[in-house]
Amino acid sequence: MISEQISEKPKSKYSITRLLRENSKAQGLFLISPTNIYLFILVVLPLILVTILSFLSRGTYGQVEFKFNLSNYTRLFDPLYAKILGYSLLVGFGTTVICILIGYPLAYFIARAPARQRSLLLFLILLPFWTNFIIRIYAWMIILRSGGLLDSLLQWLHFTQAPLNLLYSPTAVMIGMVYEFLPFMILPLYTSLEKIENSLLEAAADLGAPPWKAFLRVTLPLSVPGMVAGTILTFIPAMGMFVVPDILGGAKTILIGNVIRNQFLTARDWPFGAAASMVLMLMTMVLTLYYTRKAGFGEELLV
């Protein structure tokens, strides 16, 4: 009889297992604690250290001295660094705008494609991005360099006479950035465009709107959540980028990310680098909060 089998089972001696079994809060805490502990030690704590570091000073030989100091932050208001900060914002903004301009029609195209083709088309956009991103930037390097492929092509087509010297210029950086972030803009845009029900556009037509007006007054506003999600995925990382400016931008194009990198590796002014990081983080958080407030944290991000 089953009841006999069950009465044979020994009662759990340890209170912890019983607690875990009976109390759902305990179960939840048990499952989340590895994450909490790990992330606290390796994310929260380091960030706290950086915050503290940003208020300290740099000693003569590059070591950190425990002297409270606001100069790191005031230094950031120097025209030199203020310009770099402003430039980073500009690059982020520019990248986002260009990505929207280039990506929107493509997202629209895919959203309008027959259902079976859509996942293939999306897959084709993602495929190159499974390769290492440095490789992709390197590819642009060889295309854009003086006397390189782009120059050869343009000269062969008689569009230009002399090499364009595109590499190591802000233009090259922008091209690289846009190339990197395009899929991050296309995917959320596609997701929100795809959700727009056909019946809405039919209703607009029924009520007398020509296609371009229907687009402006119906499609475009409804695709805003996608644009917001894409912006979060583009603007914010773009601001902190240093690899693309490093490879494609040369000495002329420096973003805040490069400044931070330099402070920690070459210039060895850690407190200053920490302060710059704090400012970058602050800008990031403000923008993230602003955008998520605006659109509500969308599932577009979870594509």
Next chain:
Amino acid sequence: MKSEYAVEFHDVVKIFPTPEGSQVNAVDHVSIQINHGEFFSLLGPSGCGKTTSLRLMAGFEWPTSGEVDINGEKMGRKPPYQRPVNTVFQNYALFQHMTVFDNVAFGLEMEKVPKDEISRRVNEALEMVKLPGMGRRKPKQLSGGQQQRIALARALVKRPEVLLLDEPLGALDLKLRKEMQLELKALQEQVGITFIYVTHDQEEALTMSNRIAVMSRGKTLQIGSSVEIYERPNCKFVADFIGETNFLSGTVKTIDKDRVVVALTSPEQEINGIGIGNLKIGQRVSVSIRPEKVHLLDDDGSEVVNQGIPENQLKGKVIVTAYIGSDTRIVLELGPGVRMKVWEQNAISTLDPEAYYSVGDAVRIFVPYDNTLVLPEDIV
């Protein structure tokens, strides 16, 4: 070592926090005794506590206070896998990543039954639910009715003391549901174990059960056989919930043992009935008259008397007739705003339109006094 009852609730209370921050008594001081081998139903509208009660038996919830006993043994805070009961879930809860065979065998695996015996018993179970040979299929390849039977087989193969069924037929279409009701009933009688069945469908409960517990807002209102619940509901809610009935309101005029005279509000007249519960003179009551218990006669003035007590007579005008085939359903207007449903069997086959009531006819209705129930006005 059989105990007296298969399942027993001793003053069980289960409290849940509500999303607004307060609490609700999902099960409110419930005491039930369920006999071995019974087909026992928990019946009530959604939110009445029937599913929670079932889950308390299964071990998915533990009582806030009170005791749940199964086969005489206190369950306390025992988890489901230590209880001699098995559940058939409303949405079947079949393991999609396993074959039908593995689904049914799962419970036996947990008991560490040897492989060949598992094989034998699983095939037996599949035969019992009339799905032999389905072992290698995956659940999503089966229809709703078939999945339901696999869920049944999976639970029965373990030969539990008690089988708990949580509205298992809810997702099936009407015809299939009615078939399955009879099949389940037959199965229960064949296997002989206690079935505890949760449903909101009173017809289903009446069809299948030995006894029914009618629940509302966490309390059991009445526990009894189908006949008892239907013919002698103990309160207005039960009378209303089970089958169809008419309610006429009034106040108690006289009480003579169980015979109560009620002064109706509208139409203004007196009516005799059986009093339910402790009624007092002057108390507001609802008189319950079931539509099929009413006799219709043309209004020609004669009286009907039974054993010296005049049968309850009311006069009315036909305002709706509906010919259902086996019976005719008529709605009468007894007074301003007072309606009564009457069902009359079409016992005689005729095409003569004079034989059927039409709208506007004046009729008298008679209700035997012991088909008239006087119930306290408050709905639980």
Next chain:
Amino acid sequence: MSEKKPSLWLRIYSILVYGFIYAPILILIIFSFNTQKLNVHWEGFTFHWYGVLFNDAQIILATRNTLLIALVSTLVATIIGTMAALAMYRYRFPLYNASETVMYIPIVIPEVVMGISLLVFFVMINFNLGLSTITLSHIAFSIPFVALVVRARLHGYDKSIDEAAMDLGANEITTFRRVTLPTIMPGVLAGAMLALTLSLDDYVITYFTAGPGSTTLPLRVFSMVKTAVTPEINALSTIWVLIIFILLLIGQIVQRKKA
């Protein structure tokens, strides 16, 4: 959206954009077979650079490191991240909101900032920079992504199958092993894939936590790109693309077989 035929302009435009996306990769591949060193003109077809690649000891070491780090970090991050996803989806516990916020930090923070914070941390506790610090860092940024993916896939999980398992005699651990885990496995694998990709590809955080001795493939490629540009890099890129392509193909075949 409706499936009306898109206008011709839109189609031309889309082809151009796809071309823009694929051109650099194709150029890389083509020029990996070029005899000329400078990636400018096409001279002749050769496998020479592949030979150089396979004999490059540093590349081999870097590849080995990258794979090792990726494997370890994926394994750990997937386990911890899945646990976190289950916790966030199913339970309410004190610190729920705080835990969620902390989990989002590595996702919204700029990589540079996370990189330098880890550098500062490791230096301050005197932990030598090397493969272990890289791995620890990879785990840190992978956990939230795994948790996010698994949590999204947990949507609509039917709790009653877990209850059914326990009803049939399985205790909590057996239920998880035999029912819950197999059911969420596709989501867990998706999370693991993401963690793997993030680790294999990572440059910035690895850059700050690698220290002088250790190198991974992305780091090596970067330094090659900055110093001596040879078609060896093209060869590496081509092989990389090829491997990814084959893996994705296998993935597609496996998916077809399951259905």
